[in-house]
Amino acid sequence: MQLHLSTWAEVETYLKRSTGIIIPIGSTEQHGPNGLVGTDAICAEVFAREVGKVAEAMVAPTLSVGMAQHHLAFSGSMTLRPSTMIAVIRDWVASLSRHGFDRFFFLNGHGGNIATTTAAFSEIYAEASLAQPGHNLPSVRCMIKNWWEAPSAKRLSNSLFPGEEGSHATPSEVSVTFHAYPEAIKQAEMSPRVAPFGGFTDAADYRGRFPDGRIGSNPALATAAHGKTIMDAVVPELAESYKAFIGA
Amino acid sequence: MQLHLSTWAEVETYLKRSTGIIIPIGSTEQHGPNGLVGTDAICAEVFAREVGKVAEAMVAPTLSVGMAQHHLAFSGSMTLRPSTMIAVIRDWVASLSRHGFDRFFFLNGHGGNIATTTAAFSEIYAEASLAQPGHNLPSVRCMIKNWWEAPSAKRLSNSLFPGEEGSHATPSEVSVTFHAYPEAIKQAEMSPRVAPFGGFTDAADYRGRFPDGRIGSNPALATAAHGKTIMDAVVPELAESYKAFIGA
């Protein structure tokens, strides 16, 4: 079920059988020569939608702009400051816990979100942890799940794109978006074929090290068919993770 | 053009011919017995997408959770605190102005967003206004445009739903979402047929006054066909507004 396509009465009915919800979090940032600026948000959204069907879970709207300060030297990239993103996640969770949701499964499409999202969870928990006895704060449980760390995602990237998966603008994620939006498939020359690896700090530093935006990847290998293969394998695993989480 | 479906190089190319961008802002909140929780975000998103085509304008991702504190007594409603929403809009505009965008057309789907979004614009302008000479802050221009205030939107609501449009969970907005998502069309009894009008403060107050969530409306009149009629009429007007804005 998608929250956006439900009435409030339907949400109320859902809450009688489950208090879990999937929240897709992505990013809006450059993804190399042929990757879409929305890659991470699209991946989070389509995985969440399919996982929601399999697990019969409610799916919240996608948090489509995340923490991506390091990509800002490439046109179209957007970021929330970590302090802003913490406030946003706090407000989303507070809103939903007002209705009785208490298991928040953040299905994540972007590595840069992990630290800030985890810090946001602590900010939320800290309210209850610092409160005196007698408080009426809700007891919530939050989890962040990176789709690309599902066992089958790792296995497939190894078999489909051996040595060319990399860590940003990967053929896996680009494939998923090509599968989701075939009308937006792009072609681009990759030079060098496989991008360099490395660390980075701010946007200027990043662009100096990774001139076309990729890290360690060759997304020219991406195809919509590979995207379908990946989704078919990964969705059931994520659904199992979700079910284990809400049962915990 | 949708930012999410573009590569960074395509965004860079776009910026050579235009520095304007459309940002759809919606809300995630109850919309009465047959309206979708995502109504306002969906409307903003589909109007923005079509206006973007007509005006050949870049369209940012949708800010799908807005300021909707008054709806929180109905399941599924979500809100950002105004202070959080100001921080979010500030970060979005700062990110995009980093690339050279300087005309921000917020296409709005939710009345509750107006005050906070306008305050956010002032927060952004204040940085430059308070700065000493010699600052390097960008000169940006922001505008909020409510789709339901387009002349044809008002005309059509009068002719299609005379006396039953209301101000929340209106047949107009519900029609647009039914046109956009025919698979999510809902049926519900309305009792009374037309909901009461009035003001409100917080969520408990709102629910006490408007027990099924509607204000002044009869969304049982909504149809996908009406939604198409509305979109066909309103999109060109919004496109003209956008063009006038970026030419200003």
Place this chain on the structure above:
Amino acid sequence: MQLHLSTWAEVETYLKRSTGIIIPIGSTEQHGPNGLVGTDAICAEVFAREVGKVAEAMVAPTLSVGMAQHHLAFSGSMTLRPSTMIAVIRDWVASLSRHGFDRFFFLNGHGGNIATTTAAFSEIYAEASLAQPGHNLPSVRCMIKNWWEAPSAKRLSNSLFPGEEGSHATPSEVSVTFHAYPEAIKQAEMSPRVAPFGGFTDAADYRGRFPDGRIGSNPALATAAHGKTIMDAVVPELAESYKAFIGA
């Protein structure tokens, strides 16, 4: 009754018969060639004082610096950032609600305050709306009332200054201040006689469009006598608005 001229015991007595309070909010900003920097604060203050007498209502101190970032290119103008002003209004309302006040009638003298003040109300309501059952947050009701939108204010500006009222540094508001502070009446040449109309963004943009600070007005028409006429007509209407509000 003015809060500033009461003892705490008198306030306690007042609260036994009413929980309403009038809060004048103004601004400190340029008002063209002959208008006072304090025009908006003075108008809010003198209207509130007279309305308080008529309606037998408590009147809080004047919030004399509001949201006026767009005027900062003219000497003497002051602003609160919207985020600061939200915090101030939150603290004022929290303080007064601690004593039992629960109807807050913000009598406003400045258009630039409207969005931020409305956002502040939502910030306050959101605390209660987001809270779990069992919270002890007060139930408050806030309203912003612009004196210049009272029916008689509009009628008089049309009859006294036809076509020359404008929207900033208007002859109406300047007249009210001349009535209130006859010792501060100023003379100045207006060139052009009636200032241009238009929109604006930040302070530099504003000054570029409106070189002497006025928008659409000819405040050379202002007189203390007109100010008295306006006050005599408007005060009873505002008093009725207040009474309707606290009875709601």
Place this chain on the structure above:
Amino acid sequence: MQLHLSTWAEVETYLKRSTGIIIPIGSTEQHGPNGLVGTDAICAEVFAREVGKVAEAMVAPTLSVGMAQHHLAFSGSMTLRPSTMIAVIRDWVASLSRHGFDRFFFLNGHGGNIATTTAAFSEIYAEASLAQPGHNLPSVRCMIKNWWEAPSAKRLSNSLFPGEEGSHATPSEVSVTFHAYPEAIKQAEMSPRVAPFGGFTDAADYRGRFPDGRIGSNPALATAAHGKTIMDAVVPELAESYKAFIGA
């Protein structure tokens, strides 16, 4: 000169001969059985107005709600949180320094403001102190001056109210307000005649220790005539302090 009663052009002219400004800061809080809730704001305002005349200095509007959390158990008392007050002072100083003011003389009417105002100065200075070379932040100088610490204020309180001045709701400050607002002179029994001394923490603690709000004082001794005596003696001293400050 009062900023509120000047035009922007007059402020611009003033800035050619001086970049100093007096900012009265007061408080809105209980002042015992016969003291006005506005005592501290009234004192700051009337001292500032007179000092402005003597020193030919610009006087800003009064910051009439300060840091008074400890008085909130008495009706009518209002407070800004320290963090809010720091933001307000930062915005006021930033606004005025935009025009060229760089000497800020905070004429203070309330002991509870001292720590927060001093912290606000450090917050402002810290911006420049933390900035890298090449910044364009203004170089400003702030000072807080408590009127009751002027030598003549101490001398007069000793001679007029020996042993009964105390530290809150003092006969000196109440006298100044009776002189300023003779129409608001109040009578009240004091029991005990002289209130107890002591420290305090939050509002409940304060009220437990000082049941009628006074600390160490007997404000039944206050008269308008004493208020005039105090003002006549203190104003010239404060004017000298101001002149020394802007010459520093």
Place this chain on the structure above:
Amino acid sequence: MQLHLSTWAEVETYLKRSTGIIIPIGSTEQHGPNGLVGTDAICAEVFAREVGKVAEAMVAPTLSVGMAQHHLAFSGSMTLRPSTMIAVIRDWVASLSRHGFDRFFFLNGHGGNIATTTAAFSEIYAEASLAQPGHNLPSVRCMIKNWWEAPSAKRLSNSLFPGEEGSHATPSEVSVTFHAYPEAIKQAEMSPRVAPFGGFTDAADYRGRFPDGRIGSNPALATAAHGKTIMDAVVPELAESYKAFIGA
């Protein structure tokens, strides 16, 4: 007892006999030619440790970076913005009051901390003062104690360093650090022998007035032996202050 060297069970046992705690707060900032950057933190820490022994009190970790914006033009100096320091003190007190501590004795080593720490106390108290009846906020009591204002500290500085104590980088505080860290004793020429006195604003202003960092002092007089003398005299007095505080 030092909190850092206790187990949680030992802290639990301590709380059965006392709810008081000593929190050393210092600073990390230049201390002239021969003073250590950590002087204020070291003094606060060693005084707190010894006072803890005498008074059998729990001693928290040292807040070693305080409010020192004015020293930032000298290498190694660090500061918290006042707004940050208020948040830190709020979190420390909230954490400890969670366990039942309710008497917080801030043993201070740095004059620049006083205003901000006092403002932080008000920020904490304001939460309770602004809350409606029925809140569950703890009732806490905070105090700041400057070690150099103990009677014996003043007496010894007068007798050991007559006319050369000054107010920053004093021979007293440097002596205490030399006693605490004999391995870090430094030698440096003082020119002039006694530094000038005066006020200051931001870091650039400070360095312009006090080129080697000292104010009014001659720390060449500092010795470890003097440090021991000072500690031996001051510790018992501070212990008495602490006991009086927790008994209040």
Place this chain on the structure above:
Amino acid sequence: MQLHLSTWAEVETYLKRSTGIIIPIGSTEQHGPNGLVGTDAICAEVFAREVGKVAEAMVAPTLSVGMAQHHLAFSGSMTLRPSTMIAVIRDWVASLSRHGFDRFFFLNGHGGNIATTTAAFSEIYAEASLAQPGHNLPSVRCMIKNWWEAPSAKRLSNSLFPGEEGSHATPSEVSVTFHAYPEAIKQAEMSPRVAPFGGFTDAADYRGRFPDGRIGSNPALATAAHGKTIMDAVVPELAESYKAFIGA
């Protein structure tokens, strides 16, 4: 070199040969039946001090209270909210970068700090990444290094405490503190011998799952001798990490 034991002139001299600095970050939180509340801060501090000697690096004061909300149900535990900790790290880095430091090596003693510290780095970088061309923000590089992930730390925990290291209140960290503070060695019965493993959310949840505070560990195995063995092995590896970092 320790910053606290240096003069500002010595820091200035150091900056001529290196712009790197080690910042120990720890935590103040329960560490099971025999572990010290200060375990994580002590470990970070003593490792940093020794690494500083080997690498001839400047060592900042220890940030001794970190993000430990989950431990607050055990007496003595303290936390910064993530949003506070981000502000603290931002101020520390801003202060030090003012002097020319630009390589910040955070030597970490607490797993709970990782997400928030990483988010803080992004908050710092975001300032530069969002700034327009021409800004004068410094280019800094931050790194967090967990001492227990050094290869020899993992190897030794496996060989010294096979299967009993766990993840909180580990025999390794307790051994290091016993080596550092032999006077604070504690004895306690462990029941069960090895604590359970698992996840957690807020403080109440944590205490429910881990009744004596340990996770997966048997710290009864800790000895000061093991602590020395660990330090002797780990310090050189951390020194190499630091050197690699500042050379990057």
